[in-house]
Amino acid sequence: MRIALFVTCLADGLFPQVGQATVRLLERLGHEVTFPQAQTCCGQMHTNTGYLREALPLVRRYVEVFEDCEMVVVPSGSCTGSVRHQHAMVARRFGDEALARRAEAVAARTYELSELLVDVLGLEDVGAYYPHRVTYHPTCHSLRLLRVGDRPLRLLRSVAGIDLVELPDAEVCCGFGGTFAVKNAPVSTAMLADKMRSVLATGAEVCTAGDSSCLMHIGGGLSRLNAGTATVHLAEILASTQDSH
Amino acid sequence: MPYAPRGVGHLRGDQPFPVASRAALADTQLRRNLGKATRTIRAKRAAVVAELPDWEELRAAGQAIKEHTLAHLDSYLEQLESQVTAHGGTVHWARDAHEANRIVTALVRGTGAAEVVKVKSIATDEIGLNEALAAAGITAHETDLAELIVQLGHDRPSHILVPAIHRNRAEIREIFLREMPGVDPGLTDTPAALTEAARLHLRRRFLSARVGISGANFAVAETGTLCVVESEGNGRMCLTLPDTLITVMGIEKVIPSWRDLEVFLQLLPRSSTGERMNPYTSMWTGVTPGDGPQRFHLVLLDNGRTAALADPAGRPALHCIRCSACLNVCPVYERTGGHAYGSVYPGPIGAVLSPQLTGVEDNASLPYASSLCGACYDVCPVRIDIPSILVHLRSRHVEEAARARRVPTAEAVAMAAASWVMASPARYAAALRGGRTGRALRRGGRIRRLPPPLSAWTSVRDAPAPPARTFREWWRLEHGDPDARG
Secondary structure, X not given: OEEEEOOOHHHHHOOHHHHHHHHHHHXXXXXXXXXOOOOOOOOHHHHHHOOHHHHHHHHHHHHHHHOOOOOEEEXXXXXXXXXXXXXXXXXXXXXXXXXXXXXXXXXXXXXXXXXXXXXXXXOOOOOOEOOOEEEEOOOHHHHHHOOOOOHHXXXXXXXXXXXXXXXXXXXXXXXXXXXXXXXXXXXXXXXXXXXXXXXXXXXXXXXXXXXXXXXXXXXXXXXXXXXXXXXXXXXXXXXXXXXXX | OOOOOOOXXXXXXXXXXXXXXXXXXXXXXXXXXXXHHHHHHHHHHHHHHHOOOOHHHHHHHHHHHHHHHHHOHHHHHHHHHHHHHHOOOEEEEEOOHHHHHHHHHHHHHHHOOOEEEEOOOHHHHHOOHHHHHHHOOOEEEEOOHHHHHHHHOOOOOOOOOOOOOOOOHHHHHHHHHHHOOOOOOOOOOOHHHHXXXXXXXXXXXXXXXXXXXXXXXXXXXXXXXXXXXEOOOHHHHHHHOOOEEEEEEEHHHEEOXXXXXXXXXHHHHHHHOOXXXXXXXXXXXXXXXXXXOOEEEEEEEOOOHHHHHOOOOOHHHHHOOOOOHHHHHXXXXXXXXXXXXXXXXXXXXXXXXXXXXXXXXXXXXXXXXOOOOOHHHHHOOOOOOHHHHHHHHHHHHHHHHHHHOOOOOHHHHHHHHHHHHHOOHHHHHHHHXXXXXXXXXXXXXXXXXXXXXXXXXXXXOOEEOOOOOOHHHHHHHHHOOHHHOO
16 A cells, blocks of 8 residues: 655654654555655644644645545644644635645545554554563543544554553543643643653553654653653554564 | 623633642642542543443533524523513523622612522622622622532632532631631531531521522523522522522523423533432422512623624533533643632633633633643533634634734744744755754753743753654655655
């Protein structure tokens, strides 16, 4: 299958290993990955902070770049959520019904990584090997906007060598929330403190999730505490094999 | 459409949310009280909701009834008025808090009473009725246990359903000992002892009161029937014993038919107290000769509701049936409590309701008091998509603030610049390359300190150091000429 990668601005600029892992994984599974170079950002930060007018050109860009693609994969629950639940709304806000329809059509072919693997490719065992103690944080937009359910956990359970431990109060937000983390930094920190307490209680070496943004927040807190637990994106775990270890 | 006026009632805080929440975050007793209370009620709600196989259908029905009612609000309100009038009640229309307070004060004065007993009512708290009555020399006695605790403690409610959720029983005992006339000085802090003290205190009020004041959970247009649901029986006392009953009700509380109660009386108790059914459901239709209050006044309150109705994207906030399930699941509310929101409507629903009633600029920080985690939408019994309304209100704030200012805020400049950069792949790629200069800040692969406003991030979290190569640079190296593929 020919799958276009929307890598997201965060992974492109700060976490390239997440994009690389997604490519490695899908190519290993026998698929062709393309990377349309005209892509930039889904505009979620603008939309969620209230800057809809500034989000509009980014929505248009996403639609124009990806509307000819058969299928788009995104290694992020919240960026997929923005494409699926906000792009058409932003277009309609400025009276562009034609763009809204095109956005809806592209959104219907845009999948978060675990959705693509489980629903489209019909896989749970992707042949990964990851000999570490891991706990999974289901990010809010994956969980409640996309309803990915236990798809990421089913993928993780099939990873060879993994010691997967359940995260207490997993469904509670980590406190990132985009610009919320800066605008309401103390509340965000209070939420982060509880999330870190849960993560550390598992004794995991690695906390994983389907969103680089939440992992940047949780990982930033754990790193500041030198807690000895790292954050690793789901794609990186699924891309790992015996050979890469 | 006019908003709720300033200078009256309790819809606006003195400080923006980020400032107002600081004290609560640092209050360890409050954090423990809130954590314990919300955790308990969350579990109760989840258990009773799971019992109903048709819960999702009930939610959809609740949403549909509310959507339909709001679309025909004018005719349902007039139908309600004619039915209440036909059954011996009197209907008053109050454009805002000032008008409502004037109407109620004049009605109480007309009875000659110097005291009134009150059923727990957020609408009367919204308009500051107790203060208005006090200014006219009339004492209002709150009779709901938690409202009594708040009133005796010279405090403010911090939760829609459990106004004293921020207090534990040791604190309640202290308040009673200090403020309750004639209380047993040996009062302990067991729930039974505290409740008994309140019961003795309130009984005198119930038996002597000539005027009762209530809110309403529902008003049935087809019959003119008012409905109050409660747990303690204090409401039943206030609604039946006094000679005069005055009900203040937001105009969005009307429902078309008796049959619609079937849906809401299932949704509300399970969502709010986590009970299958609430202990007391009181209904009355106008005046019944020889039984209950012989004078009934219904005050229909707008106070910014029509302004909310006029915004199609914000309107669903008016569906709210005040169950408070969204407060109990909100990770922000759980850590800040209700006072930080500065309004009688705290938590997620408050963050979408208060700014619409007052105008967004008077509560501009509230739509941002959320991580958009979506837990509130999942539990809302009438399916209010709170996260989407929060985003919508943020956009209203950005637009209104831009119109009001000659010089844009630093944030607006940054957002416009980011949009300009990301609208062009060439500018975007250059910016990513530029971001690499941030590598100079790294110590051991991480960044410990960034300049403002990102210092709010690095004050407690490390930031990732930009990588040596961006993803797109890696892709070019691995896959060659970009134009050849994709």
